[in-house]
Amino acid sequence: MQTLFRKFFYGDYGEEKNLAAENNQPKQTISEWPLWEVFIRSKQGLDHKHAGSLHAVDAAMAMENARDVYTRRSEGVSIWVVESKYIHASNPDDADALFDPANDKIYRHPSFYELPDEVKHM
Amino acid sequence: MGTNFEEQFQQKIDQETKIEPKDWMPQKYRHTLIRQISQHAHSEIVGMLPEGNWITRAPSLKRKSILLAKIQDEAGHGLYLYAAAETLGISRDEMYEQLHEGKAKYSSIFNYPTLTWADIGAIGWLVDGAAIMNQVPLCRSSFGPYARAMVRVCKEESFHQRQGFESLLVLSKGTEEQKRMCQDAINRWWWPCLMMFGPPDDESPNTLQSMQWKIKRFSNDELRQKFVNMIAEQVKVLHMTLPDPDLKWNEEKNQYDFGKINWEEFKQVLQGNGPCNKERMDARRKAWEDGAWVREAANAYAAKKSIAS
Amino acid sequence: MTTKEIENPLIKFLLHLGDNALIMGHRNSEWCGHGPVLEQDIALTNIALDQIGQARNFYQYAAKLIAEKSGEKLTEDSFAYLRDSWDFKNCLLVELPNGHWGRTILKQFIVSAYKSCLYQALTSNADEQLAGIASKSLKEISYHLRWSSEWVIRLGDGTPESKQKMQDAITSIWPYTNEWTNFTDYELNILGDNHWNIKENWETILKKVFLEAGLSIPTNGYQHSGGKMGNHTEHLGYILTEMQFLQRAYPNAEW
Numbered sequence: 241m242q243t244l245f246r247k248f249f250y251g252d253y254g255e256e257k258n259l260a261a262e263n264n265q266p267k268q269t270i271s272e273w274p275l276w277e278v279f280i281r282s283k284q285g286l287d288h289k290h291a292g293s294l295h296a297v298d299a300a301m302a303m304e305n306a307r308d309v310y311t312r313r314s315e316g317v318s319i320w321v322v323e324s325k326y327i328h329a330s331n332p333d334d335a336d337a338l339f340d341p342a343n344d345k346i347y348r349h350p351s352f353y354e355l356p357d358e359v360k361h362m
Numbered sequence: 363m364g365t366n367f368e369e370q371f372q373q374k375i376d377q378e379t380k381i382e383p384k385d386w387m388p389q390k391y392r393h394t395l396i397r398q399i400s401q402h403a404h405s406e407i408v409g410m411l412p413e414g415n416w417i418t419r420a421p422s423l424k425r426k427s428i429l430l431a432k433i434q435d436e437a438g439h440g441l442y443l444y445a446a447a448e449t450l451g452i453s454r455d456e457m458y459e460q461l462h463e464g465k466a467k468y469s470s471i472f473n474y475p476t477l478t479w480a481d482i483g484a485i486g487w488l489v490d491g492a493a494i495m496n497q498v499p500l501c502r503s504s505f506g507p508y509a510r511a512m513v514r515v516c517k518e519e520s521f522h523q524r525q526g527f528e529s530l531l532v533l534s535k536g537t538e539e540q541k542r543m544c545q546d547a548i549n550r551w552w553w554p555c556l557m558m559f560g561p562p563d564d565e566s567p568n569t570l571q572s573m574q575w576k577i578k579r580f581s582n583d584e585l586r587q588k589f590v591n592m593i594a595e596q597v598k599v600l601h602m603t604l605p606d607p608d609l610k611w612n613e614e615k616n617q618y619d620f621g622k623i624n625w626e627e628f629k630q631v632l633q634g635n636g637p638c639n640k641e642r643m644d645a646r647r648k649a650w651e652d653g654a655w656v657r658e659a660a661n662a663y664a665a666k667k668s669i670a671s
Numbered sequence: 672m673t674t675k676e677i678e679n680p681l682i683k684f685l686l687h688l689g690d691n692a693l694i695m696g697h698r699n700s701e702w703c704g705h706g707p708v709l710e711q712d713i714a715l716t717n718i719a720l721d722q723i724g725q726a727r728n729f730y731q732y733a734a735k736l737i738a739e740k741s742g743e744k745l746t747e748d749s750f751a752y753l754r755d756s757w758d759f760k761n762c763l764l765v766e767l768p769n770g771h772w773g774r775t776i777l778k779q780f781i782v783s784a785y786k787s788c789l790y791q792a793l794t795s796n797a798d799e800q801l802a803g804i805a806s807k808s809l810k811e812i813s814y815h816l817r818w819s820s821e822w823v824i825r826l827g828d829g830t831p832e833s834k835q836k837m838q839d840a841i842t843s844i845w846p847y848t849n850e851w852t853n854f855t856d857y858e859l860n861i862l863g864d865n866h867w868n869i870k871e872n873w874e875t876i877l878k879k880v881f882l883e884a885g886l887s888i889p890t891n892g893y894q895h896s897g898g899k900m901g902n903h904t905e906h907l908g909y910i911l912t913e914m915q916f917l918q919r920a921y922p923n924a925e926w
Binding site: 271294297309 | 448654663
């Protein structure tokens with residue numbers, strides 16, 4: 241009995257060896273529709289925020305898919321879509337160089353400046 | 363190489379810092395996640411089928427709309443999850459391929475049939491209820507994209523459970539036949555739902571690593587017990603019973619004791635011998651194969667347009 | 672129940688609109704979980720939901736009118752679940768089987784194009800409630816039309832295989848198109864002079880999209896009709912058998 245369940249990771253899925261993913265070689269199928277990133281403005285006046293991704297053949301389809309997938313519950317008033325390959329992301333290895341220098345510049349933050357109580361709402 | 367990265371990685375996990383796709387991660391962490399997330403995604407997609415079975419037979423226009431929207435939510439969940447897995451370097455097509463070839467698994471619960479309308483309510487209440495138990499802790503999964511997808515999923519899932527319960531509540535107050543339908547559905551879904559949490563902890567050795575990496579937050583048995591405690595109370599509201607003579611409140615342990623799960627049945631379903639394994643996979647494969655010319659044509663059209671512009 | 676004896680043109684017209692929306696939505700809903708791509712599965716289900724929602728609006732209004740006139744208490748479900756096929760007033764096209772994705776899209780496109788013209792005309796109807804439902808539905812329909820036109824063009828101008836499939840689908844569906852604009856007395860009664868533009872506007876949309884898709888419209892051939900008067904294809908009976916099963920098997924139960 242013990243051995244039957246050897247390969248379980250989670251839940252009631254069961255397990256089998258030799259998943260393709262184990263080879264760490266993402267198989268690129270030519271026919272797969274490109275991936276897009278979706279950004280949604282939840283209400284007028286707010287920034288667009290990353291909502292998720294989807295597949296579509298072109299921008300028009302990506303826009304419609306985004307509407308159908310990510311705004312079914314009135315989550316948005318405006319949508320941006322951009323094909324994922326056009327997103328340039330910073331490299332985590334550069335994080336120290338890019339972001340740490342900002343940590344000691346407290347003078348960039350409002351709480352650094354102490355004002356007398358009489359000055360309200362500044 | 364390795365130790366240092368691995369130490370830093372574990373440190374991050376211990377400090378509850380999320381891991382993001384481009385961060386360094388151990389291969390095994392990546393594989394475990396791909397496996398878990400894709401199985402989860404497959405479950406959502408295959409899970410559309412047993413409920414989809416009743417779309418055209420829903421008993422009122424209101425119920426039809428609710429059911430259709432619910433199944434559509436599941437398609438959305440599958441989509442969010444595939445996208446989360448894709449950030450780890452596997453394509454959705456590849457995951458589909460694993461599913462269609464039988465290499466990747468999905469939740470066994472969806473290999474059970476939906477025989478009456480009450481099954482739709484039972485799936486919402488019990489299956490989605492069990493799924494939420496599993497899923498809420500995953501909103502804090504150490505892998506950022508998975509955690510974020512799960513936040514979206516859980517928001518929608520929790521109201522599916524309410525929907526299901528409400529639908530059974532109506533049956534439980536209905537005609538004798540409806541009550542019978544309701545009890546029958548609970549009887550058939552109860553034990554398979556307990557199996558949804560996976561085998562007992564002492565037979566599930568990989569849980570430990572997953573918990574250390576905070577991919578998983580509670581053990582199978584812990585979650586199962588929580589579920590039993592919850593449902594044993596809720597079923598009283600329906601004036602129905604759970605099909606377990608050993609179910610009773612244990613004052614000392616402050617929890618419900620319950621009977622033995624038939625793990626032999628579980629094993630059989632996993633091996634493909636459940637009532638609907640073949641039907642489910644056939645339906646998925648057929649949808650995929652029938653859609654090939656459509657996907658190809660859309661690609662061809664987009665290629666023409668991008669050359670033209 | 673039977674609505675055969677209903678002679679009020681507005682009620683007949685509402686049932687005609689409701690039946691078109693319901694049966695089309697029902698056919699679309701058969702795709703749920705079986706679409707060619709996950710995103711498109713979700714999209715078509717949205718359209719199915721919109722149409723079922725429209726049907727409910729028309730049925731609810733019809734029920735209200737009947738209650739006012741005769742005191743008979745009906746609900747939206749009375750119309751969907753307790754009528755036989757001879758009482759349904761939908762056009763034949765919506766009850767035809769889905770076939771492949773392209774054929775389903777084509778049906779949706781033809782219907783959406785027609786509805787966009789019809790509902791536009793209805794927004795200025797003297798009956799305010801009808802005009803209100805039409806305006807609300809029109810927003811949904813504009814999206815359905817946009818989505819389905821793009822797909823018709825995409826598949827018509829995609830691969831040789833997809834083009835052939837679409838052309839074949841047009842050939843088989845075309846005999847069910849004239850019925851939409853062969854107006855019955857009850858339609859003319861409600862539409863009045865407004866009906867003149869509908870046919871022309873509809874044909875303009877169809878021609879434009881088919882031209883862009885590189886698909887040709889059959890020029891002649893027999894045209895079927897009868898749906899609006901309750902004479903249906905064999906398909907409707909099966910749709911109703913499935914749809915009405917629970918209501919028929921367990922009469923008067925609440926769900």
